[in-house]
Amino acid sequence: SYREAAELSAAAMELGTVLPVHIKVDTGMSRMGFSLHDRDGAVRQIEDATRLPGIVAKGIYTHFASADFDGDEDGIYTRAQFAKMRELLDSLKSRTVRFEMRHCCNSAATVAYPEMHMDMVRVGIVLYGLAPSTHIKSRIMLRPALSLKSAAALVKTLEPGDTVSYGRTFEVTRPTVAAILPIGYADGYLREFGGKAQALINGKRAAVIGRVCMDQCVIDVTDIEGVRPGDVATLIGRQNRDEITVDDLAEIAGCINYQTVCLITDRIPRVYFEDGKKIGAEGPML
Template identity: 35%
Template sequence: MSDPVTQRPSRIVVDLSAVGDNLRAIRAHVGVPVMGIVKANAYGHGLVPVARHLEACGVDRLGVAFVEEGIALRRAGIRLPILVLGGIFGPQVADYLRHELEITVSSLDKLRQVESVAEALGQRARVHLKIDTGMERIGVHSYSCAGFIEAAAASRWCDIVGVYSHLACADDPGSPMTDRQVERFAEACAHFTRIGAPMPLRHLANSGGVLHAPGTWLDLVRPGIILYGVLPDPASQATLALRPALSLVSRVVYFKVVRAGGTVSYGATWTAATDTRIATIPVGYGDGYPRALSSRGEVLLREHRRPIAGRVCMDQFMVDLGPDGTAYNEDEVVLVGRQDGQAIRVEDIARQAGTIPYEILTGLNERIPRAYVGG
């Protein structure tokens, strides 16, 4: 008997060789070690398969958002250093230590919290100090971090592995904010030299920094979305060759003729101007495909770009083939990816949906089966 999950006509295909190629391009571009960011299910590509492939490709470290993601990687056998980038939730500190995860320490109180748990367990904690240079999310302000750094350097139970900040505007190469953040971060790091403490790994560059700001590369870079071949922002410049790793494909499951004046989908917001042919695709916002693409998105079907007709439903949507278009049940439909020399990129979908590529990728949920090639 066939597995109904593997028989679903919609699936995400992840080309792991593209992820590996992107890692090599990034490393050649920056010339420093790389922390591959695999948070949010590796930006929708699959946490464990992507992390395993990056480890096999020689990535230096991995970064995740939450301790749960780090534990999942440890349970999958990943032995690389893993930094949890998010803020600490006190009851979970012991879990960081038990699973040998590196901790973001973002305040003096958090430092004391980590020290207390580490002492109770008799296990040293590996920490990265978070400096806020303008993001105003987590971290000690750069202008008042001297005491924080001194306390961390004097800690008996914490080993400082790194010190870092996060860039707020690096996706836009024209923003002056990045230069200001670089200056603030340099001033903060100078405290290590002033107190005679060893300089830990300094890391600042996210994907935008890798693309546009060599002054942010320092000792380590933290690429996220560009590892998967997607530019972070319409203002971003493709300063290195990237290959998109993710495709989203489906199949036609229904075909009909809608007469002129007929309406399609919820709300009757789309009306056929003439007799036209409509195909139904079994993907919807319940899979993370944006409802904002209603009557504005496109798919690739039989060598043509076909527009979405009416509202995207929870589990399916319809496309307009026009009065002369043809489709058959089980024809392949490309929602993201390439077909016969044409392409729909994640960046295209984000623009049509009025959002950012990050939201498109991370919104594609586990209801869509994932298949891996090239790994």
């Protein structure tokens, strides 16, 4: 809004600096940005904001509400948003208000609407090798950049009649070899995954049994030979030719892949690789 621009201007002047800004326009997301319900008024306010001292309006942008959906109405809505943006830019240009960078496209629109790229795009989820929707997934080749791994802290044998974890939701019906993993919902591995998700260990799938705890979960490795403490368990990612994806876990949790990766907390150490070589790490115990 103009009020926020004026506040930034005053702060920049007080600090004796010049602040580069991008102006946001609400073309249909109904969140932040100059409203276009009164387009002429928005043009005047944006022009006035660009004239304020202490700020330089480097860019102007909007955000699409449904570019990741493939319905006819979604396409119509996205194109209508883009048309509103172009009309606004034409009006501003007629008043000699121009911007170095004009941008509209999130990950989905970057793939689905190349004609709307303008001066730059704002890719997010695709940087992780994840598609914003099934519709977009079919249109671009992506390779997941993220994996989530733990390791067996303890391997123990359970007997028939034993129950696993809080609420005793899983009862052992045969001699069972269980591996305890030191990861739980406080790390972003959700409670909903208990009894539904799987891990890859020694190249094979192991079911998560019982409820996921705050800091631990239990997997059934009875049919996987030779599992020992320290063996790596992949919760997201690939082992051998098998893979557990972010989308697999999102489906179990009833959410989207964005949410699944955002929930991974800073308790989880981050290890960075480039061309298969470790190039850095950060986080607890590193």
